[in-house]
């Protein structure tokens with residue numbers, strides 16, 4: 129057993145009522161849907177990287193102190209090819225399609241976009257979508273988790289890559305994201321979305337696109353932190369390497385902050401600072417003459433390599449991210465940075481509904497106990513970004529996933545609510561949902577599911 133159980137294929141799909149130990153707050157009602165990879169091999173080939181596995185949705189239903197659990201694979205063309213054909217038909221993050229399939233397509237098979245939406249979920253009104261880094265959202269039924277189909281955007285915006293972390297614009301409520309099409313002239317094309325229509329907001333040309341997993345938003349601005357893990361688009365088209373292996377770490381380029389005014393799409397700052405890398409932004413907000421951007425920052429991109437399955441299933445060292453603040457001056461004064469806390473932080477979440485894009489105090493995430501690098505992420509952490517103080521939750525042999533903050537109804541403070549985290553108990557090879565009081569970080573309840581849930585990425589809670 130051990131931490132490997134978090135990186136192994138989960139075959140069973142179940143519908144069960146969970147035994148709750150402890151007490152859930154009576155107001156907690158709704159659903160938490162989480163997304164992540166759950167199938168790592170096919171008859172004819174295996175995926176190579178944690179980010180490659182085929183998407184499975186996990187739904188926790190909360191009502192009157194009881195918890196139900198259901199899990200289903202997302203039945204995309206990528207999944208069906210693996211299940212029914214036994215092969216990898218689409219290129220993933222770090223895995224190319226099976227050879228025989230590869231040769232069947234005449235042009236750029238690596239850019240034949242996968243629909244394996246294993247990263248995040250989002251809602252638009254009553255419709256729910258699973259997301260990945262190709263601009264193909266997969267609609268699913270929030271209650272049954274049945275796959276409805278691939279979203280068909282009602283517009284002409286197209287691209288090869290996007291982020292699975294769209295933001296709600298704090299003032300308009302529009303979803304904001306970008307698409308990027310690789311070519312001789314590549315550009316981050318920012319857009320705002322209502323329903324399935326995406327309206328262009330700005331086009332930011334770039335010769336060597338950086339690998340960006342997320343971006344930041346404030347009330348007034350959109351901020352792209354372009355890390356120097358960059359690709360020559362021609363390499364993607366011409367070289368026989370999986371997607372991410374075409375990117376090169378070029379620290380001499382530094383990290384570039386592009387700040388765009390949401391009102392007219394103009395670039396109001398284009399500043400460089402020392403090279404660093406990140407998957408996740410924590411939050412951002414406007415200040416007089418500048419923008420504050422908080423990021424779970426790594427010194428370099430070695431974490432991408434550290435998450436290949438042969439390394440995470442072994443005992444390779446794990447690079448750690450730390451909560452770091454970047455203040456971008458809007459009058460050409462550069463970027464100032466400082467670490468917000470000395471405890472590692474990944475998969476960060478905030479009180480998004482009330483504090484997204486606004487000055488805030490608390491971030492929640494996973495980290496490494498004592499900042500140890502010889503184990504996988506094994507701690508839940510709450511960071512007070514104003515004081516740098518942290519509070520943790522750690523039990524030996526238990527590996528928590530992204531903590532999702534759920535505010536209490538009529539919350540009286542930013543941290544009045546609970547955090548929900550799926551935790552793998554490596555000793556017994558089972559996962560469970562752990563519910564912490566967000567203010568005190570003490571455990572309120574836990575509810576075990578009948579199997580080990582492979583480590584996932586992101587989930588969203590929706591109140592009834």
Ligand SMILES: [Fe+2]
Nearest residue numbers: 341407585586
């Ligand atoms: Fe992410």
